[in-house]
Amino acid sequence: MFDYKLLAALAAVVEQAGFERAAQVLGLSQSAVSQRIKLLEARVGQPVLVRATPPTATEIGRRLLNHVQQVRLLERDLQDQVPALDEGGAPERLRIALNADSLATWWAPAVGEFCAEQRVLLDLLVEDQEVGLKRMRAGEVAGCVCAAERPLAGARSLALGAMRYRALASPAFIARHFPNGVAAQELARVPAIVFGPDDQLQHRYLAALGVAGGFAHHLCPSSEGFVRLACAGFGWGLVPELQVEQALASGALQEMLPGQPLDVPLYWHHWRNGGELMATLTRHLQRAARAWLVAPAD
Amino acid sequence: MFDYKLLAALAAVVEQAGFERAAQVLGLSQSAVSQRIKLLEARVGQPVLVRATPPTATEIGRRLLNHVQQVRLLERDLQDQVPALDEGGAPERLRIALNADSLATWWAPAVGEFCAEQRVLLDLLVEDQEVGLKRMRAGEVAGCVCAAERPLAGARSLALGAMRYRALASPAFIARHFPNGVAAQELARVPAIVFGPDDQLQHRYLAALGVAGGFAHHLCPSSEGFVRLACAGFGWGLVPELQVEQALASGALQEMLPGQPLDVPLYWHHWRNGGELMATLTRHLQRAARAWLVAPAD
Numbered sequence: 118m119f120d121y122k123l124l125a126a127l128a129a130v131v132e133q134a135g136f137e138r139a140a141q142v143l144g145l146s147q148s149a150v151s152q153r154i155k156l157l158e159a160r161v162g163q164p165v166l167v168r169a170t171p172p173t174a175t176e177i178g179r180r181l182l183n184h185v186q187q188v189r190l191l192e193r194d195l196q197d198q199v200p201a202l203d204e205g206g207a208p209e210r211l212r213i214a215l216n217a218d219s220l221a222t223w224w225a226p227a228v229g230e231f232c233a234e235q236r237v238l239l240d241l242l243v244e245d246q247e248v249g250l251k252r253m254r255a256g257e258v259a260g261c262v263c264a265a266e267r268p269l270a271g272a273r274s275l276a277l278g279a280m281r282y283r284a285l286a287s288p289a290f291i292a293r294h295f296p297n298g299v300a301a302q303e304l305a306r307v308p309a310i311v312f313g314p315d316d317q318l319q320h321r322y323l324a325a326l327g328v329a330g331g332f333a334h335h336l337c338p339s340s341e342g343f344v345r346l347a348c349a350g351f352g353w354g355l356v357p358e359l360q361v362e363q364a365l366a367s368g369a370l371q372e373m374l375p376g377q378p379l380d381v382p383l384y385w386h387h388w389r390n391g392g393e394l395m396a397t398l399t400r401h402l403q404r405a406a407r408a409w410l411v412a413p414a415d
Numbered sequence: 416m417f418d419y420k421l422l423a424a425l426a427a428v429v430e431q432a433g434f435e436r437a438a439q440v441l442g443l444s445q446s447a448v449s450q451r452i453k454l455l456e457a458r459v460g461q462p463v464l465v466r467a468t469p470p471t472a473t474e475i476g477r478r479l480l481n482h483v484q485q486v487r488l489l490e491r492d493l494q495d496q497v498p499a500l501d502e503g504g505a506p507e508r509l510r511i512a513l514n515a516d517s518l519a520t521w522w523a524p525a526v527g528e529f530c531a532e533q534r535v536l537l538d539l540l541v542e543d544q545e546v547g548l549k550r551m552r553a554g555e556v557a558g559c560v561c562a563a564e565r566p567l568a569g570a571r572s573l574a575l576g577a578m579r580y581r582a583l584a585s586p587a588f589i590a591r592h593f594p595n596g597v598a599a600q601e602l603a604r605v606p607a608i609v610f611g612p613d614d615q616l617q618h619r620y621l622a623a624l625g626v627a628g629g630f631a632h633h634l635c636p637s638s639e640g641f642v643r644l645a646c647a648g649f650g651w652g653l654v655p656e657l658q659v660e661q662a663l664a665s666g667a668l669q670e671m672l673p674g675q676p677l678d679v680p681l682y683w684h685h686w687r688n689g690g691e692l693m694a695t696l697t698r699h700l701q702r703a704a705r706a707w708l709v710a711p712a713d
Contacts, residue, residue: 133612134612135612138612141629217637217640220635220637220639220640220643221637221639221640221643222643224640224643225640225643225644225646225647225649226643226646226647228647229644229647229648229649230648232649233591233648233649238606238631238632238633239633239634239635239644239649240633240634241633241634241635241636241637241640242636243636243637243640293531308536314431314432314433314436331439333536334536335536335537335538335539336537336538336539337518337537337539338539338540338541339515339518339519339539339541339637339638339639340637340639340640341518341519341637341638341639341658342515342518342519342522342523342539342541342638345518345519345520345522345523345524346523346527346537348523348524349523349524349526349527350527350528350531351523351527351530351531351537360639
């Protein structure tokens with residue numbers, strides 16, 4: 118069998134983003150952690166880590182991390198029956214990647230009860246909804262919420278429903294730029310707010326309206342900051358309906374083109390051999406997400 | 416003089432995080448952008464870019480980017496008087512790094528009016544409050560809001576005031592773990608919420624209470640997600656007072672140890688030769704931040 122002391126050292130260095138913190142978590146000296154990594158590399162016959170800041174796994178390192186994620190979940194199932202097997206007694210950690218807008222809206226209320234009941238600690242990684250699967254392929258997470266449907270080899274994907282986005286701006290912004298009402302064709306002439314270089318929502322929204330070409334925009338890589346910028350009149354942008362119920366009700370934000378939302382379907386990805394905990398979480402998510410997400414548009 | 420076509424290509428590749436998007440922004444082919452970078456490297460006599468995904472600047476590349484940031488700001492001052500000098504007619508962009516909690520609270524309302532009046536577009540980069548200066552040293556931003564006071568060489572720092580954090584949790588979480596009232600010494604025995612590996616707020620809070628050692632925690636790198644996790648009963652955590660006025664008023668969150676806040680002073684860093692726009696923004700921030708931040712604790 119594999120030497121899991123070595124694999125645990127690899128996982129700790131990547132998850133803690135450094136040798137020093139990995140050593141703290143493992144209760145070892147930093148040089149002991151280094152030695153375990155070197156020993157692992159000697160056995161594997163090639164490097165498992167790129168020594169950068171932070172250290173990252175090599176291709177073979179990723180495959181090992183992937184394996185560690187799955188073994189941890191399987192161990193957990195067994196522990197319920199054979200508790201003495203647990204070495205450190207540390208609480209269970211589940212690493213999950215998800216898009217910022219899910220984290221800013223439905224994720225916590227949907228899984229809060231599950232985590233309290235199962236005594237699970239979450240390590241959440243925020244990734245753009247188009248690229249979240251990368252973290253799973255890299256063996257860094259046990260599951261992932263993202264907009265891509267196609268599962269990785271060895272994994273499954275489950276349609277959760279869609280986030281409904283609405284194009285919003287502050288009343289002052291609308292009054293300043295569109296005193297005679299918002300015309301779809303004019304939207305590209307006023308500043309937008311965009312989450313980051315990978316965020317294509319505003320582009321897709323304009324394209325669907327038949328508006329081509331670029332547009333001026335602020336870049337704001339924070340869900341909460343995005344809403345604050347919109348409320349303060351910086352620009353218009355697509356915001357999850359779930360996040361702005363109050364702001365819409367109070368009139369702090371207004372819809373630019375009423376009745377023209379954009380739905381982004383979301384999928385839950387998890388390893389097929391993820392064990393009972395992941396199976397329970399998957400069943401829970403399938404049920405809970407319905408209360409927050411809408412059925413995907415055809 | 417420097418060839419600014421080459422420097423603009425370097426800035427675009429780093430700011431757009433790739434050659435393809437840089438080419439789009441510059442209105443050039445991708446190979447033209449590559450050639451400009453190669454020509455720049457031939458002149459400088461060493462690489463200016465690390466060809467990774469995304470490309471990053473080398474040490475010398477950073478110094479060049481730093482210079483570009485300052486030249487852009489100086490150009491803007493001149494443009495007010497000599498508008499014909501502007502080549503592309505693209506709107507002004509200001510790249511600024513700030514901590515997630517500032518972006519989730521006071522930043523947008525404090526600078527909204529300024530940006531609308533000056534017709535400035537913002538590129539915001541979120542960085543932990545302890546490490547934001549890195550982006551400025553790397554020449555990637557023109558200014559930075561962070562917790563470090565000491566300015567870089569050639570830059571100035573201005574005390575803006577402090578963010579007041581309160582240790583909060585949901586009433587259900589408190590009832591479950593502390594049916595007889597919260598004891599400071601017991602705080603480390605229940606799950607906390609931590610923003611990321613660099614977030615030491617919860618550690619500092621416990622240390623100030625005289626509680627030593629580690630504690631179980633969820634990791635949640637999103638200001639809004641942090642509050643959602645707290646409301647859903649995942650754990651306790653330090654949250655900016657500004658962000659949870661409603662949640663405290665409605666009782667969705669409660670203070671763990673009333674009257675024991677943690678104040679984090681914030682500083683505005685900007686280049687000394689930043690031009691009139693940055694000087695105006697600095698004066699504006701100094702005035703506006705007072706409405707949101709508290710005078711730093713001694």
